Amino acid sequence: MGHMQSAHELAFALRTAYLSMHRQTSAFLLPFRITADQFVLLCVLAQRDGITQQEISTRAASDPNTVRAMLVLMQKKELVARTPHQTDRRALAVTLTKKGRMLYAEIFKQIQPLHDVLQAPFLPEDTQALISYLDRISEAMTSRSGQADRQNSVSERKLHKRCQV
Amino acid sequence: MGHMQSAHELAFALRTAYLSMHRQTSAFLLPFRITADQFVLLCVLAQRDGITQQEISTRAASDPNTVRAMLVLMQKKELVARTPHQTDRRALAVTLTKKGRMLYAEIFKQIQPLHDVLQAPFLPEDTQALISYLDRISEAMTSRSGQADRQNSVSERKLHKRCQV
DNA sequence: CGGATCTCAGATCAACTGAGATAA
DNA sequence: CTTATCTCAGTTCATCTGAGATCC
Numbered sequence: 570m571g572h573m574q575s576a577h578e579l580a581f582a583l584r585t586a587y588l589s590m591h592r593q594t595s596a597f598l599l600p601f602r603i604t605a606d607q608f609v610l611l612c613v614l615a616q617r618d619g620i621t622q623q624e625i626s627t628r629a630a631s632d633p634n635t636v637r638a639m640l641v642l643m644q645k646k647e648l649v650a651r652t653p654h655q656t657d658r659r660a661l662a663v664t665l666t667k668k669g670r671m672l673y674a675e676i677f678k679q680i681q682p683l684h685d686v687l688q689a690p691f692l693p694e695d696t697q698a699l700i701s702y703l704d705r706i707s708e709a710m711t712s713r714s715g716q717a718d719r720q721n722s723v724s725e726r727k728l729h730k731r732c733q734v
Numbered sequence: 735m736g737h738m739q740s741a742h743e744l745a746f747a748l749r750t751a752y753l754s755m756h757r758q759t760s761a762f763l764l765p766f767r768i769t770a771d772q773f774v775l776l777c778v779l780a781q782r783d784g785i786t787q788q789e790i791s792t793r794a795a796s797d798p799n800t801v802r803a804m805l806v807l808m809q810k811k812e813l814v815a816r817t818p819h820q821t822d823r824r825a826l827a828v829t830l831t832k833k834g835r836m837l838y839a840e841i842f843k844q845i846q847p848l849h850d851v852l853q854a855p856f857l858p859e860d861t862q863a864l865i866s867y868l869d870r871i872s873e874a875m876t877s878r879s880g881q882a883d884r885q886n887s888v889s890e891r892k893l894h895k896r897c898q899v
Numbered sequence: 900c901g902g903a904t905c906t907c908a909g910a911t912c913a914a915c916t917g918a919g920a921t922a923a
Numbered sequence: 924c925t926t927a928t929c930t931c932a933g934t935t936c937a938t939c940t941g942a943g944a945t946c947c
Contacts, residue, residue, distance in 0.1 A: 575853065575858070575861050575862070575865070576849030576850070576852050576853045576861075577777075577849070578865055579852060579853065579861055579864060579865055579868075580755060580759075580849070580852060581774075582864075582865045582868035582869055582872070583748075583751060583752055583755060583868055584752065584755075584756075584774070584795070585795045585868070585869075585872045586748060586752075586868040586869070586871040586872045586875070587748055587749065587751075587752035588795055588796075589795070589871065589872045589875035589876050590745060590748060590749075590871060590875050591749075592875070592914095593875045594745075595914095595915095604935090604936070604937090606936080606937070607936095609746075609749070612742075621904075621905090622904075622905070623903080623904065623905085630749070630750040630753055630754070631753075631937090631938090632937090632938065632939065633904080633905085634905095634906095634938075634939060634940080635937060635938050635939070637905075637906080637907095638936085638937075638938080638939095639936085639937075642935095642936080654904095657903090657904080657946080657947075658945080658946060658947085659903070659904040659905060659944095659945060659946045659947070660903090660904055660905070660946095661904085661905070684741030684742070684745070685741070686874050686875065687741050687744060687745060687871065687874060687875065688740065688741045688744065689874055690867075690870035690871065690873070690874050691867070691870070693740070695867065696740050696741075696744055697740070698863075698867075699744065699747075699864070699867045700740070700743055700744055700747045702855075702856070702860065702863075702864045702867070703744075703747035703748055703750070703751040704747055704750075704751070705855035705856070706751040706754065706755065706852065706855065707747070707750045707751045707754045708855070709851050709852060709854055709855050710751075710754035710755050710757070710758045710851065710852065711754050757938095760938095760939095769911090769912070769913090771912080771913070772912095786928075786929090787928075787929070788927080788928065788929085796913090796914085797913090797914060797915065798928080798929080799914075799915060799916080799929095799930095800913060800914050800915070802929075802930080802931095803912085803913075803914080803915095804912085804913080807911095807912085819928095822922080822923070822927090822928080823921080823922060823923085824921065824922050824923070824927065824928040824929065825922095825927090825928055825929075826928085826929070
């Protein structure tokens with residue numbers, strides 16, 4: 570009984586932590602006229618430019634249709650451009666515009682204090698342990714039962730450097 | 735430089751873990767015709783019935799307006815009822831209907847395998863450590879800078895038993 | 900052909916903002 | 924008068940489904 574309860578607690582703690590981080594990030598990004606989730610895409614593109622929407626979905630741990638909708642919004646704001654892919658004519662290559670790159674650089678510079686707050690409660694080894702725990706959850710909740718298959722596994726994801734809200 | 739990067743990694747890992755859990759939960763709850771976030775409210779009410787919308791917001795780590803909108807949906811589905819509060823005539827007392835209680839009980843019974851998957855990667859002490867880490871994040875990201883004040887702190891929340899998606 | 904990648908239309912929901920009523 | 928609780932109208936965004944085009 571203490572056992573089953575702890576799964577409840579874990580799920581709730583994960584939810585609360587994520588939501589609180591997301592709210593802080595949204596509030597921080599407000600003056601930049603960009604949402605936290607859009608900033609994630611900005612990060613993904615800052616790491617590797619000219620990739621397809623498909624690959625963005627994978628790297629951002631998101632759904633392709635969702636990513637497309639977000640990219641449409643970001644294209645209207647002239648943060649990204651979508652040009653026909655060179656070799657695969659079905660696909661689009663998504664690139665950061667100059668404006669997009671500048672916005673990313675500006676946010677990257679200013680977001681440090683927020684990241685400090687996020688990391689303040691932890692020693693470096695705590696942070697690594699926590700990241701490892703969280704990755705195990707992602708692993709357990711994707712490769713497993715349910716619809717799973719269109720999801721990306723953490724082991725794949727680990728090959729890329731990460732970026733973030 | 736390894737230092738600033740790890741905040742990025744942490745934020746991304748938290749995001750990915752939460753989203754993967756949320757997707758699995760949503761998929762699991764699909765047959766029950768209820769969303770993961772609505773189930774959170776169901777849990778909150780199952781623990782303590784007849785509370786105000788305000789208190790639900792606090793316990794669910796959510797925004798009062800958001801909670802109200804969700805309760806309206808849940809009321810249409812006859813899962814909750816909102817009746818005038820006895821002592822405070824501004825407030826509404828939210829209670830589970832019989833249907834709501836039965837749905838909660840049914841889900842509670844069947845959700846065990848999902849919770850097992852969530853908890854599988856961890857020894858009991860790992861789970862507790864992880865919960866404690868996550869609570870520290872919630873703490874750091876609420877009591878601090880920004881809009882903060884309408885948010886509930888973890889220390890308050892710890893007084894209540896928790897419930898969850 | 901089968902499978903991958905995208906587009907589009909449309910639905911649902913969550914998350915807010917801001918204005919205002921009402922009552923403590 | 925001030926503050927708290929809720930209602931309502933309206934916005935924006937994320938998420939996803941399903942149908943279909945195009946191309947590998």
